[in-house]
Amino acid sequence: MNWSDPSQRVLLRRGAVGQIRRGRMAFVAEVRSLAHVLGQTVGRTFQAGCDARLGDARCGIDLENTIYKAAGVITDLLRDRAFMASGLSGFEAGWSTSGTLTWTSGANVGRITEVLAHGLTDAIATLTLLEAPVRAIAEGDGFIARAGCDKRIATCSAKFANTPNFRGFPNIPGQDAVLRYASQDGGHDGSVL
Secondary structure, three states: OOOOOOOOOOOOOOOEEEEEEEOOOOEEEEEEOHHHHHHOOOOOOOOOOOOOOOOOOOOOOOOOOOOOEEEEEEEEEEEOOEEEEEOOOOOOOOOOOOOEEEEOOOOOOOOEEEEEEEEEEOOEEEEEEOOOOOOOOOOOOEEEEEOOOOOOHHHHHHOOOOHHHOOOOOOOOOHHHHHOOOOOOOOOOOOOO
16 A cells, blocks of 8 residues: 555455554564464364353353452562462462452552462462563552362362353363273273273
């Protein structure tokens, strides 16, 4: 395109804008061809883990219920994405792992981030975030932590009592099924698995 006269243009290629990376002085936009659509998954995939997002309509869990969320406050910084917090002592260790954290005060107010790990020692929670927040966190910053799910049927049953809404296929054979061999001992007799 002639930027001084936009009517002077030639169509060289048709596609869609894909990944955009920005730098200090410029940005790079990926142009994907129409063939890129052929590589996308259409429909559901058969996998052992659940393919629903925790809290969506298919899952059916209400993450706004107080049994799945709690307010907390940072009491001590450990690293740029790890801290100790009060207010989460009612939940066991791991409750918020793979869950979300919404900042309610501080420099990141309104932002949502994913929790990588949730530990608990003497009623003080230790949270590690998947990524460092956009702005620095500080002692006294408030947040709401929501429960997380690792997409396994055992978790769906024990933590959420939501087995009827589990959207995975836990009984399909794994990738190691092709490596099994028939033998008389150990249950490998060639019968149906």
